[in-house]
Amino acid sequence: MCSVTETLNWNKMPDTSIGRVTRLGRLALKCLVLITVFAAAFQPCLAQGKKRIPESWKLGTASGLFPDFTPGTLREVKKSGIEHMELNWKAELVNGTPADRLTFAKNLYRDATKAGILIWSTHIPYGKKLDISETDPEKRPAILRDVKEYIDLAMEMKVRQIVIHPSTEPIADSVRASRIQACRESLKELAAYCRSKGASLNLECLPRTCLANTSKEILQILDGIDEVGICFDSNHLLKETPEDFVKAVNKRIRTVHISDYDNVNERHWLPGKGIIDWNKVISALVEVGYKGSFMYEAVKKADNDYSFKDLKPNYESLKKAWIN
Ligand SMILES: [Zn+2]
Helix, strand or coil, X not given: CHHHHHHHHHHHHHHHHHHHHHHHHHHHHHHHHHHHHHHHHHHHHHHHXXXXXXXXXXXXXXXXXXXXXXXXXXXXXXXXXXXXXXXXXXXXXXXXXXXXXXXXXXXXXXXXXXHCCEEEXXXXXXXXXXXXXXXXXXXXXXXXXXXXXXXXXXXXXXXCEEEECCCCCCCCHHHHHHHHHHHHHHHHHHHHHHHHHCCCEEEEXXXXXXXXXXXXXXXXXXXXXXXXXXXXXXXXXXXXXXXXXXXXXXXXXXXXEECECCCCCCCCECCCCCCCCHHHHHHHHHHCCCCCCEEECCCCECCECCCHHHHHHHHHHHHHHHHC
16 A cells, blocks of 8 residues: 555656646746736836936927917916926017016016926027127126126026127127137126126027137137036037037036027027937937036027927927937
């Protein structure tokens, strides 16, 4: 009996082992299937983990695309997916009184905040009357006094970045060096003023014969003026690619103006309409560690009936193309 039982048990052993092996096999197979499914499901996430638009790049736009600054419009802007804005001062306010400008700034700050929009930046008005590269020492103090008023107004709206143009145009080669020198003197004074106010001033790269029309020249202008950052305008570079500019000026970029062009002149088109390779521009901005907002500066013209509502879909398509 005993031996039979043993035999039987012994005989059953291989069966049991086979059963266990089979169960283990099934379990292993299930695990393998699960791992495969898990890996397949998460692969895009892993890829995105490596290649992701920085969280801080909130969608923003220059206020030129706003029909007005009423609370209703600001709510519509926010509803369209825009979180940040840059204020472009309208001519009637630039030509108005300081009191008008201050009232406007206070109201805009209140209404934009209520609508959930951050006034990320303001653009100091430009033109002959506000040209910081003015070489006449008699005229410069009044120009700088006016610029300082716009810095004060920016602080009233608690903006993060202030954008300023280095010059007007045209600039002949014969006076370029003296205009650069005057611009540097102005920037040193403005940098000291911004330091006392806790403001962040940024010099914008410009096209054609304007000052700062290349990465080399903007760095030359800012040499030794470390407090001033750079506003990278993607459609202003006519002598180098936007991505090469970004890599050259690197960490000095604190804010951006995003739009497309044909490399013949500035156009302020929506990305995709011109010749810019946006994957390269976005990669360069990620590479230099840009942390600001993704601020569009598309301009509405007769042939481009842009609306602020076009921006979110445009930004989404840029992000998707870059991630993939
Ligand atoms: Zn610009």
